[in-house]
Structures are given as structure tokens and as C-alpha cells.
Amino acid sequence: MAKITKNVSVMCFHDELCQVYNALMTALSLLREDSKVTIFFGSRGVNAIHKDKVKDLKCLPDQPQEVSDAVMKRMEEMELPTVEELLFMAHMEGARMLACPLNVPLFGMSKADFVEGVELANPATYYKEVVVQADMNLTF
Numbered sequence: 001m002a003k004i005t006k007n008v009s010v011m012c013f014h015d016e017l018c019q020v021y022n023a024l025m026t027a028l029s030l031l032r033e034d035s036k037v038t039i040f041f042g043s044r045g046v047n048a049i050h051k052d053k054v055k056d057l058k059c060l061p062d063q064p065q066e067v068s069d070a071v072m073k074r075m076e077e078m079e080l081p082t083v084e085e086l087l088f089m090a091h092m093e094g095a096r097m098l099a100c101p102l103n104v105p106l107f108g109m110s111k112a113d114f115v116e117g118v119e120l121a122n123p124a125t126y127y128k129e130v131v132v133q134a135d136m137n138l139t140f
Helices: 017-031 043-049 067-079 083-092 126-131
Strands: 007-012 036-041 096-099 117-118 136-139
Touching: 007 017, 007 043, 017 036, 017 043, 036 043, 036 126, 043 083, 043 096, 083 096, 096 136
Parallel strands: 007 036, 007 136, 036 096, 096 117
Antiparallel strands: none
């Protein structure tokens, strides 16, 4: 049976570890099913692609510290890859990774701060060429 190739837009607007993780794991799963995937990091999501801030993403910051710590401990026990590793895998496996050109300067960042493989989105064409043409638009 032939695989069905989908054109997928994954939009990550959060810098909470679990949300970023879910966005990247979803993108990787879709890439591995031969989908064409564009990951857009907007709003606070731009912190997830900052080469220094990505190391400090917090898990469940709205919960008591012991809840966050317990989830982080379970993630370590499961030997799950880090967000940095997921970003690298997504890049190497062919995801197009774009940063919001409005939120990058808003959060005091520049292209030099990005992890490998991230480009600034072109606001004149991003929605027309990516979002509107996508078979699926997923937001995290």
C-alpha cells in the first residue's frame, strides 16, 4: 500500500517543555511517515529555538515544583531525547524550521541565536505558502 504524503504545518507558540516536546515529537513522527513538515516557532515558542534558552525550558511551570520535578525525573528514566536533540533530528530529517520575524526581536533575539536549521519566516508568504496549503495545521 502506498504511503499518503501530507503537507503539515506545526506551529509552536509555547516555551513550556512539554508543549515544545509534543510539537517536535509530532513533527518527527509525521516526517517519518513521509510528510512534508514545516515547524513555525512564534510567540514564546521562539525561546525553544534559542541555543542557550532551549537548555532552560521549564516543565509545567504552573504546577508545584515537585510535580515538575517528578515529570522531569520520569523523562530521564525513559531516556527520552532532549529538546536540543529533537530539534537537531527534525532539521536533519528534513523539517523546515521557521521563526516568527516579529517575535524574534520582541524577545531580544536575532538569527545568530538560533539552533542549527532555523530560518526567519517571511511574513509576506508564510501563511499563503505554508498554512493555507497545508493538509493539516497543528498548534502547540
